[in-house]
Amino acid sequence: MHPAQILCRPLTVRVMKGAAGRYTHYPNKLHQRTIITLKDHLYFAKATAGGPGRNGTVQSNGDSPLEVNMSTPKIAGGKGDGPSPEQLLAMAYSSCFLGALQLAASRANKKEMAENAQVHTSIFLGHPEDPNMDGFGLRAEVIVEGCPDDSIISSAHEFCPFSRALQYGADVSVMKT
Template identity: 65%
Template sequence: MFRIAGNAVTRPLSARVMQGAAGRYTRYPNKLHARGILTLKDHLYFSKATASGAGRNGNVTSTGDAPLDLKLAMPKVAGGKGDGQNPEQLFAMGYSACFLGALQLQGARAGKKEMTDKAKVHATVFLGHPMDPDLEGFGLRVELTVEGVPDDALIQAAHDFCPYSRALKHGIDVKITKA
């Protein structure tokens, strides 16, 4: 389940594939398992962002506690100028921070707080073409590397708890409306 390299533990999440708006599926050798959608009974916090301009070469702003305004740009390797951030960077930043928070919470609950205090979580988000020839466009693959925590059970507990991991594992409720 986990690959260990030196003092880092890697948990690849590369087997997940989004299959249209109808649901979430995970590919395992010779099997295709349907996934349900995780729904919320309430919400404790919400974040709001607005994209404008030329899409991936436009602008994105977030309002709230600490407003953020970023210029977006396609990476050079994807044919863009590379002079701004891209959604994959933002997703990697959010996922790594969220997973680290989940890891530290699970460490504290397990009486292993000192083990997770100096941990680092590295997220690599890959943008590419889906293996399924029937899916147009692009897909994502995520690899998380947990540094400084040798406890597989603790890492799994964080993966089970982290909202980003849950969204990728169980699906996410998405509603699209017109303004």
């Protein structure tokens, strides 16, 4: 498939309903939704990106400093010689959701149900269905393996900060110095 065909497919949203889930399309209108705001913070991470856009370097300092050389995927016209922002988001979301899943199982006194679970997250980059919206949008798909309890999975989805940010929105400030 040609890269333009992949990036031009309409985005869908996976709605969790039972074990299998289903797909639905957002109508071509903006939705009013609540934004989650914080009364305090327990932790913060800071990252700095530099270089030629998506092909530059991103670094984060903190307890465990990290520096990564980023790359646009080959399918999107890049070299594909490093991770993309979508890969890093998928990795972070998987890790966070797994932690939420294990916490939800523990709170339900079913800790053993999530001990060997795995969370597979896919992040899709594409054009919004709304023809008046320029740029790209994201769609996330989370698949839980090894935890058969739907109520634990649902509780993890409600608790996970990445799920909340993508489902309800997050308070975002863009400033300049």
